[in-house]
Amino acid sequence: MPKFIDAHPMQPLTADELNKLQNSPPDEFGVTHHDILFSEKDNKIYCVLDAPNAEAIHKHHAKAGIKCEWVHEVKSTRG
16 A cells, blocks of 8 residues: 655644544545654644555545645655
8 A cells, every 4th residue: 555644734633633543444535544743832743644545645634624735655664
């Protein structure tokens, strides 16, 4: 499955909500969270996600009312 990284504002999400999302099952778009990096101070989230394509990433975030600043397909040294 391709891996993507994206960036978007943290609000309206909280650290507790992000921790719950980390282990959630794949959504209807086939998106799962590999890692979620965030800074409350900077109001910024960087999501590392497994997804079939970038369009699925945008749909995943749009469902939560969030617009990504950017989405990039990436590779990992972890496999």
